[in-house]
Amino acid sequence: MDCFLVSAKNQNGCPVSSRIYKKNKVRKIIGDKGEIFVLEYEKNKLIKLGRDDLANQVEHVSEIQGDGTGYDIRSFDEAGDEIYIEVKTTTAPRNKPFNISWVEIERSKIEANKYYLYRIYNFDLNKHLRAHARSIFFTIQAALVRCLPYPAARYIFV
Numbered sequence: 001m002d003c004f005l006v007s008a009k010n011q012n013g014c015p016v017s018s019r020i021y022k023k024n025k026v027r028k029i030i031g032d033k034g035e036i037f038v039l040e041y042e043k044n045k046l047i048k049l050g051r052d053d054l055a056n057q058v059e060h061v062s063e064i065q066g067d068g069t070g071y072d073i074r075s076f077d078e079a080g081d082e083i084y085i086e087v088k089t090t091t092a093p094r095n096k097p098f099n100i101s102w103v104e105i106e107r108s109k110i111e112a113n114k115y116y117l118y119r120i121y122n123f124d125l126n127k128h129l130r131a132h133a134r135s136i137f138f139t140i141q142a143a144l145v146r147c148l149p150y151p152a153a154r155y156i157f158v
Contacts, residue, residue: 058076093122
């Protein structure tokens with residue numbers, strides 16, 4: 001029987017190893033900072049379009065409602081229509097896989113014309129958010145099922 005040091009519990013109250021806990025904690029920090037980066041990017045985009053009214057309505061949904069909605073940020077496009085943004089952030093290069101959930105894929109099907117995946121890569125936790133250039137992310141606008149041949153898993157976009 002394998003033994004491991006338990007130092008934390010997951011959201012279901014089950015114990016997890018300290019190694020897994022630390023790894024997930026770092027991933028959460030990276031993900032949260034990536035979401036904040038995109039939140040600010042979206043607000044600035046709308047301000048540049050002269051839509052301060054909409055910039056003030058951009059919402060960090062995953063922070064307010066939790067992670068189960070299938071998207072992280074509610075924003076607006078150039079026409080003022082709502083868009084739904086899922087942010088995937090890693091410190092790895094562009095060609096490294098990232099996780100995507102079934103809920104995110106399903107939401108992208110429901111909101112196909114309004115759903116965006118922002119893939120942020122080479123994210124440096126030591127840089128100030130404003131120091132990140134547009135070149136470190138790309139977007140995909142579509143129902144993700146059109147882009148992803150398999151069910152929720154790890155994907156590489158090249």
